[in-house]
Amino acid sequence: MAGTRTREREPALLRFLGVVERAGNRLPDSFWLFWILSAVLLVVSRLAEGATATAPGQGKPVVVRSLLSGEGLRGMIGDAVDNFVSFPPLGLIIVVMFGVALATETGLLHALLRASIVKVPAGWLTFALAFTGMTAHVLGDSAYVVLVPLGGVIFHIRGRNPVLGVVVAFVSISAGYDASPLVTPTDTLLSGLTTSAARLIDPTYVVSPLANYFFAIASAVVLSGVITLVTEKVLVRRAAALTPDTPPADDVTASVALGADERRGLRHAGVAVAAVLAACVAALVPAGSPLRGEGGGILNSPLLKDVAVVIFVVFFVAGLAYGRAVGKVRTSGDVPRLMADGTRPLAPVLVLFFAISQFLAYFKWTNLGPYLAIKGASVLQGANISTPLLLLGMMLVVTFINLVVTSGSAQWALVGPIFVPMLMLLGVSPELSQAAYRIADSCTNAITPMSAYFVMTLGFMRQYRKDVGIGTLTSMTLPVVAALFVVWTALLMAWWGLGLPLGPGVPVR
Numbered sequence: 001m002a003g004t005r006t007r008e009r010e011p012a013l014l015r016f017l018g019v020v021e022r023a024g025n026r027l028p029d030s031f032w033l034f035w036i037l038s039a040v041l042l043v044v045s046r047l048a049e050g051a052t053a054t055a056p057g058q059g060k061p062v063v064v065r066s067l068l069s070g071e072g073l074r075g076m077i078g079d080a081v082d083n084f085v086s087f088p089p090l091g092l093i094i095v096v097m098f099g100v101a102l103a104t105e106t107g108l109l110h111a112l113l114r115a116s117i118v119k120v121p122a123g124w125l126t127f128a129l130a131f132t133g134m135t136a137h138v139l140g141d142s143a144y145v146v147l148v149p150l151g152g153v154i155f156h157i158r159g160r161n162p163v164l165g166v167v168v169a170f171v172s173i174s175a176g177y178d179a180s181p182l183v184t185p186t187d188t189l190l191s192g193l194t195t196s197a198a199r200l201i202d203p204t205y206v207v208s209p210l211a212n213y214f215f216a217i218a219s220a221v222v223l224s225g226v227i228t229l230v231t232e233k234v235l236v237r238r239a240a241a242l243t244p245d246t247p248p249a250d251d252v253t254a255s256v257a258l259g260a261d262e263r264r265g266l267r268h269a270g271v272a273v274a275a276v277l278a279a280c281v282a283a284l285v286p287a288g289s290p291l292r293g294e295g296g297g298i299l300n301s302p303l304l305k306d307v308a309v310v311i312f313v314v315f316f317v318a319g320l321a322y323g324r325a326v327g328k329v330r331t332s333g334d335v336p337r338l339m340a341d342g343t344r345p346l347a348p349v350l351v352l353f354f355a356i357s358q359f360l361a362y363f364k365w366t367n368l369g370p371y372l373a374i375k376g377a378s379v380l381q382g383a384n385i386s387t388p389l390l391l392l393g394m395m396l397v398v399t400f401i402n403l404v405v406t407s408g409s410a411q412w413a414l415v416g417p418i419f420v421p422m423l424m425l426l427g428v429s430p431e432l433s434q435a436a437y438r439i440a441d442s443c444t445n446a447i448t449p450m451s452a453y454f455v456m457t458l459g460f461m462r463q464y465r466k467d468v469g470i471g472t473l474t475s476m477t478l479p480v481v482a483a484l485f486v487v488w489t490a491l492l493m494a495w496w497g498l499g500l501p502l503g504p505g506v507p508v509r
Helices: 002-009 012-026 030-047 070-078 080-085 088-105 108-118 122-139 142-157 162-174 185-198 213-239 250-254 260-284 307-326 334-342 344-366 368-383 387-402 408-425 430-446 452-462 470-498
Strands: none
Touching: 030 344, 030 368, 030 408, 070 080, 070 344, 080 344, 088 108, 088 122, 088 185, 088 307, 088 334, 088 344, 108 122, 108 142, 108 260, 108 307, 122 142, 122 162, 122 213, 142 162, 142 452, 162 213, 162 430, 162 452, 162 470, 185 408, 185 430, 213 470, 260 307, 307 334, 334 344, 344 368, 344 408, 368 408, 387 408, 387 430, 387 470, 408 430, 430 470, 452 470
16 A cells, blocks of 8 residues: 555656656667567568659659568668668768777876866866767766766865756757757768668759758857756756765865866867968868869868768877877777777667668668658648648658657668658758757667666766655656757757758758
8 A cells, every 4th residue: 555655646747757667678788679570671662662753843744662572681781781782871970989999098088177177267168068968968968977976076165066067968968969069970970871761752952961960059148048047047046955965075076176187188188279270271272272172162172072071081180189198099900999999889779770781771762761751741731730840740750759769860760761852852952951960869868778878877976866866866867858948959949940950051942
């Protein structure tokens, strides 16, 4: 009876999250999920074989092909390696991660995060921590491990509740995951997937890693402001009842301060990055520069079209300069060793990419993607649904999926081949679809119990207060999640309404 009373008193939100957690636990790993979907695709393509649809303005109809045909089976076996090697995000993410790995392993990025918030004025502390969380997205999932505990320590040092610092750092990284003032590995990953989806309609379409860069910078600033406002007006009152049981240890607190060699390393890294950027600008100044694009253009320059290489060089030279200054790089052999160490977390991504690349290749070959996109676009066009409502509908679908499937790349690989082509036929650019997806993919990261980092954050909170539970963390993240989703969506709609470019050379419409 006591257990029954406890369940009756349990808030509806926690009961819902419990259902989500149990449902998510029953799902297979993303690797197996895509192989299961491939098996489903075999059956669906067979049932739909011969179905046709014609895109507006195109005389040649799209015909659905069956994977269970002789040609389909031969392709599944004979093209498996090519499907993986030619998968657009594969090369991009590996090249970028080589540079990020060196910057991470030398300690540059960790020092940069600490330096950005140690000496901030008290009134700007929450905003600085939130904006640092946006910047930390360049570390990928490592940002959680670095910044979430650091947030608690920073708040303690500045005389504020460390539990609140942990929460601010967590929501900044998780709920604002796809907003950053820097180009991140996620930019290269998602742009590759969006390119694959867009090519179901236009085989020549390319989505740059900078496709959402302008919008991402603005989002980072706006979201940091929203997190600050909700924290100071709402969460501070909630945290007042969470007086820490134990403060951080002195050695942990002391580790936040930068040493003389770290400060010197940051200066050297800054000079190195400035030199690279100056060289890029200088290379584009001459009208006849070979690094200008077709017709002497700058926006179609290889430096922007193949920006993954530039991103690699920036992180590489910064990491090298910092590593030399602090003694992490003493010989030439240290560089490849550190890069290899830093790219080890990439192994699970590569394994997942193999499954995703095969599924997407099968999906493309069957023509089911264009067929569904044409049919879906026809229905929506007949319903005369406006662009904002189309985007909002996609976002709500993705938001629900994100509660259960927390891998952003897996989600976009799953829904992108449907939404991107369909919205393209309705006049919505792949870049705009991607921007809308990134909002929906980010916000609910902070409340889903399926996220390992949700549980990890709870552990960091318990270092200060032993009795906090899932309900405590959820009650503090939910107001932020709701505010971010509303404001971020409104920002995108305003951006679209004003016709502002989402990135360099990318019109919003």
